[in-house]
Amino acid sequence: xxxxxxxxxxxxxxxxxxSLCGARDTIVIIPSTLGRVSQGNWSPYACxxxxxxxxxPIVRCRQCGLVYANPRPANDEVLDLxxxxxxxxxxxxxxxxxxxxxxxxxxxxxxxxxxxGRALLDVGAYTGIFVEIAAEHGWDAWxxxxxxxxxxxxxxxxxxxxxxxxxxxxxENRIFSVITLWDVxxxxxxxxxxxxxxxxxxxxxxxxxxxxxxxxxxxxxxxxHRWPWFMEMHLTYFTRTSLQQMLEKAGFTVSWMxxxxxxxxxxxxxxxxxxxxxxxxxxxxxxxxxxxxxxxPVRINLGDLFTVYARKPQ
Ligand SMILES: [Zn+2]
Numbered sequence: 001x002x003x004x005x006x007x008x009x010x011x012x013x014x015x016x017x018x019s020l021c022g023a024r025d026t027i028v029i030i031p032s033t034l035g036r037v038s039q040g041n042w043s044p045y046a047c048x049x050x051x052x053x054x055x056x057p058i059v060r061c062r063q064c065g066l067v068y069a070n071p072r073p074a075n076d077e078v079l080d081l082x083x084x085x086x087x088x089x090x091x092x093x094x095x096x097x098x099x100x101x102x103x104x105x106x107x108x109x110x111x112x113x114x115x116x117g118r119a120l121l122d123v124g125a126y127t128g129i130f131v132e133i134a135a136e137h138g139w140d141a142w143x144x145x146x147x148x149x150x151x152x153x154x155x156x157x158x159x160x161x162x163x164x165x166x167x168x169x170x171x172e173n174r175i176f177s178v179i180t181l182w183d184v185x186x187x188x189x190x191x192x193x194x195x196x197x198x199x200x201x202x203x204x205x206x207x208x209x210x211x212x213x214x215x216x217x218x219x220x221x222x223x224x225h226r227w228p229w230f231m232e233m234h235l236t237y238f239t240r241t242s243l244q245q246m247l248e249k250a251g252f253t254v255s256w257m258x259x260x261x262x263x264x265x266x267x268x269x270x271x272x273x274x275x276x277x278x279x280x281x282x283x284x285x286x287x288x289x290x291x292x293x294x295x296x297p298v299r300i301n302l303g304d305l306f307t308v309y310a311r312k313p314q
Contacts, residue, residue: 027060217304
């Protein structure tokens, strides 16, 4: 994996067509923080990489309003990077992710009904944490991911994983009742084609669940160009409106949208605060430990993450 992107690759992908409407008519709304784009260093796409604040130019389509990174490295290069991702830190943060996914699963089953052995596919499943939780709750749970390392990690735990992208992976004619995309749609090179592929893999009446960042949220508006989700591994920045439009274009009917947060253990959160602000964090760590609250789940939601439930019509 190369550390820098050759200028030619940036140039080749410049003036990318809008994934929602196909136009090539954009205006830059957030300038690049990489200096001259042709010399931008391209960090590996590790899931927990701290690339906050580093990104290329972010544009808005003047025809439909979709916001996306443009120019950016060529699609095959993006995929090569994901194929090569190895991210032991993600494995270390497993506990927090289990909490988050447990909390995602409950409202999901209120919508989809109980598992009863039905097939579920988690797209961008990575090391398979959601696949594992869904399987424990009775789903015939599958994952698909472009990272060979992550797929191998998941398979070693006995999980059902397919290597590749949703568009290209071979599911051997398997059709799913539920497909989930947790924090994935913002990473894919052509989100409309991903949603269309999800439509193909779903049974009629099946449910698609998409969780991503909300560019229209109050927190995003207050933060402006300092919104931490502006980072180079995020290729599309949805609003509730643009995601609904894209889902409808792919054939889905949107049933529900709402802000859903993430969960961390109080002990982990306190250690993160100490890393940022030791004077504040150390008393918090002492307090959490004295009261034996380390394993208490803490919900983090600044309102800038949202979930959409959509249905493939019968
Ligand atoms: Zn557009």
